[in-house]
Amino acid sequence: MTDLPGYPSRRSFLKASAAGAALSGLALPASAQQQPQPVSLDEYQREYLNADEWAFIMAATARLIPSEGDGPGALEARVPVFIDRQLASDYGTADDWYMEGPHDPNAEPARGWQTPLNPAEVYRQAIPAFDAWCQETHGAAFAELSPEQQDASLTSLQNGDVALAGELREFWGLLLSNTKEGYFADPQYGGNHGMQSWVYIGFPGARAAYREWPERHNVKYPLGPVSISGERA
Amino acid sequence: MKTFLRIIGGLVVLGVIALLAFIFVPVQRTAPAKELAADWQPEPGQGEYVMHASDCVACHTAEGGEPLAGGRAIASPMGTIWSTNITPDTETGIGEWSYDDFRGAMVDGIAKGGTHLYPAMPYENYRLMQEEDIRALYDYLMAEVAPVQNEVQETQLSFPFNLRFGIRAWNWLALTHDAGFNPVGTSDLQDRGQYLVEGPGHCAACHSPRTPFMAQDGVTASDDAFLTGGVIDGWNAPALRGEGSAPQAWTVGELADYLATGRNAHSAANGEMGLVVEHSLQYLTDEDNLAMAAFLKGIDGAEVEAPETVAAAGPIATPDPEADDAGRETAELLISADPEMPLGARLYTDNCIGCHFASGKGAPGLFPELQDNHLVTGSETAPLISVILNGAEVPGTAKRPMTLRMQGYAERLSDDEVAELATWLRGAWGNDAGPVSPADVADVRDTDATH
Numbered sequence: 001m002t003d004l005p006g007y008p009s010r011r012s013f014l015k016a017s018a019a020g021a022a023l024s025g026l027a028l029p030a031s032a033q034q035q036p037q038p039v040s041l042d043e044y045q046r047e048y049l050n051a052d053e054w055a056f057i058m059a060a061t062a063r064l065i066p067s068e069g070d071g072p073g074a075l076e077a078r079v080p081v082f083i084d085r086q087l088a089s090d091y092g093t094a095d096d097w098y099m100e101g102p103h104d105p106n107a108e109p110a111r112g113w114q115t116p117l118n119p120a121e122v123y124r125q126a127i128p129a130f131d132a133w134c135q136e137t138h139g140a141a142f143a144e145l146s147p148e149q150q151d152a153s154l155t156s157l158q159n160g161d162v163a164l165a166g167e168l169r170e171f172w173g174l175l176l177s178n179t180k181e182g183y184f185a186d187p188q189y190g191g192n193h194g195m196q197s198w199v200y201i202g203f204p205g206a207r208a209a210y211r212e213w214p215e216r217h218n219v220k221y222p223l224g225p226v227s228i229s230g231e232r233a
Numbered sequence: 234m235k236t237f238l239r240i241i242g243g244l245v246v247l248g249v250i251a252l253l254a255f256i257f258v259p260v261q262r263t264a265p266a267k268e269l270a271a272d273w274q275p276e277p278g279q280g281e282y283v284m285h286a287s288d289c290v291a292c293h294t295a296e297g298g299e300p301l302a303g304g305r306a307i308a309s310p311m312g313t314i315w316s317t318n319i320t321p322d323t324e325t326g327i328g329e330w331s332y333d334d335f336r337g338a339m340v341d342g343i344a345k346g347g348t349h350l351y352p353a354m355p356y357e358n359y360r361l362m363q364e365e366d367i368r369a370l371y372d373y374l375m376a377e378v379a380p381v382q383n384e385v386q387e388t389q390l391s392f393p394f395n396l397r398f399g400i401r402a403w404n405w406l407a408l409t410h411d412a413g414f415n416p417v418g419t420s421d422l423q424d425r426g427q428y429l430v431e432g433p434g435h436c437a438a439c440h441s442p443r444t445p446f447m448a449q450d451g452v453t454a455s456d457d458a459f460l461t462g463g464v465i466d467g468w469n470a471p472a473l474r475g476e477g478s479a480p481q482a483w484t485v486g487e488l489a490d491y492l493a494t495g496r497n498a499h500s501a502a503n504g505e506m507g508l509v510v511e512h513s514l515q516y517l518t519d520e521d522n523l524a525m526a527a528f529l530k531g532i533d534g535a536e537v538e539a540p541e542t543v544a545a546a547g548p549i550a551t552p553d554p555e556a557d558d559a560g561r562e563t564a565e566l567l568i569s570a571d572p573e574m575p576l577g578a579r580l581y582t583d584n585c586i587g588c589h590f591a592s593g594k595g596a597p598g599l600f601p602e603l604q605d606n607h608l609v610t611g612s613e614t615a616p617l618i619s620v621i622l623n624g625a626e627v628p629g630t631a632k633r634p635m636t637l638r639m640q641g642y643a644e645r646l647s648d649d650e651v652a653e654l655a656t657w658l659r660g661a662w663g664n665d666a667g668p669v670s671p672a673d674v675a676d677v678r679d680t681d682a683t684h
Contacts, residue, residue, distance in 0.1 A: 209587050212568045223579075229645060230583065230642075232579065
């Protein structure tokens with residue numbers, strides 16, 4: 001988990017940036033848009049996940065990129081929405097992936113996707129299995145555990161200490177990378193709400209306009225990001 | 234071309250005079266300025282070349298129809314005017330037309346049988362063509378174009394515009410210039426250019442203003458208002474002379490590039506001008522495009538230096554587009570990436586700067602300059618709004634095969650944002666034109682949606 005964005009070391013490093021200030025509302029650019037607020041995560045109409053799965057994704061992503069750091073957490077960035085929509089799409093159904101066997105659950109990780117299940121199926125089968133493990137080990141489903149217990153459970157999952165069926169071996173990797181993607185992808189996919197993660201790290205988004213900047217050493221690029229659909233922050 | 238039809242507006246006023254005239258004076262065709270020898274023969278290819286230079290195909294071809302077989306609808310407030318079939322089909326085309334009949338249509342706007350043509354057919358300008366060219370064109374149409382049987386819809390305008398004799402009185406006001414060509418005589422090159430611009434090219438049909446009767450105000454080089462700018466179908470056809478006009482701001486070579494390829498170091502030809510390049514000017518020789526450019530450059534006495542070739546082959550060196558004095562302040566604001574910059578500048582930075590650059594100077598032959606660009610600063614704002622919403626495209630030509638295309642921003646920008654951006658562009662880099670309102674943008678969006 002050390003490479004997770006938003007980990008304390010990086011957060012304090014980025015903290016001083018003007019973009020970080022913009023996020024906190026202190027220096028909102030005159031030209032930032034007033035975006036209509038989307039429905040809260042509680043009222044969000046799920047496209048793929050069921051209620052238990054949603055509770056798990058909310059809880060798990062909130063631990064992977066927590067809200068109490070300096071930058072936005074996964075929930076502020078609406079990462080669960082991103083994951084739900086992706087699983088409902090041709091990503092979830094692995095429409096354009098090579099899905100023929102053989103699948104070898106013991107293959108090196110570098111050998112790629114080693115399960116006949118598509119990502120949506122992996123989530124569907126792995127969440128109850130992992131919840132059952134949490135129940136057995138910590139006495140409650142993942143979403144009901146304390147933050148410390150949740151962190152411990154995720155660490156076990158990452159280290160392979162949770163005995164999941166071979167077909168579910170991709171679960172941890174998926175959960176982690178989908179969380180990062182939901183945090184940093186263009187907002188059109190439901191995550192990175194308000195481009196908060198971009199503002200936070202000072203990434204200016206989809207603007208091909210830096211001709212005059214590469215040679216300006218040690219000068220901060222001050223302008224907030226723009227999304228592919230033209231949203232400004 | 235639709236706006237040609239506003240011409241007809243003037244007819245109402247003239248109705249009464251027309252009636253009297255119609256009753257008392259017989260219709261007459263202008264006699265040829267020059268009698269050709271009985272055995273006169275055009276050069277091989279001359280007739281087809283004249284057809285390209287005078288752009289008959291543009292109007293006389295229906296959308297997706299056979300070339301020259303007519304049936305293109307030209308909308309007017311009074312109703313639709315249908316262009317006619319000018320292939321040599323004996324029933325539906327001009328197969329039965331004598332040379333004199335044809336000449337009458339070109340020079341006097343009188344069809345076979347004596348009916349007047351609506352001035353949507355630019356006989357005001359073709360009248361200035363040389364006898365040899367009209368004859369070569371006739372021979373070509375009759376002998377080399379295959380007859381196409383195509384009955385075009387009859388034009389039926391509402392009363393009183395359906396009374397074609399009214400055009401007669403209008404012609405008395407509009408056709409005050411003699412038929413045939415009168416060279417100014419500055420140089421052979423410029424005279425050739427004058428001929429092409431005045432006659433076959435009928436540039437004045439769009440680039441001259443209109444009189445209150447909607448006749449062209451300035452048809453020949455001797456008229457003061459000639460090519461001082463017109464409005465056609467909601468587009469500025471900018472002035473082609475005078476301070477700040479493209480021919481004065483550009484070199485002769487750059488101007489010829491624009492005519493031959495629809496693009497140059499400064500601008501791109503869109504709207505009707507794009508069609509003129511696509512259907513007509515790209516087929517002309519380098520000498521002729523240079524001749525027109527030289528004529529336009531020297532029209533008010535400026536010194537003319539013409540290069541040998543147009544749109545030379547090979548890579549174009551793209552200079553680092555530095556802002557000039559007028560553009561510096563804007564360029565510096567953009568480069569600063571200051572979050573407090575006005576919304577228009579921010580929208581330009583977010584959407585446009587990658588191609589048109591902070592200097593507003595674009596890149597030669599690829600991305601038009603937006604500084605001093607007459608599409609940006611024109612009195613008519615719909616073309617600018619439309620380029621932003623729908624993008625624009627200059628088709629490839631023999632010399633510049635690559636299609637030049639800009640994507641549209643209709644999905645990405647709201648009406649308010651387009652208005653902010655357009656207003657900002659009209660004042661950036663020293664541009665000095667009035668604002669654009671969100672309602673203007675909504676109008677263009679709605680019109681596009683209903684087309």
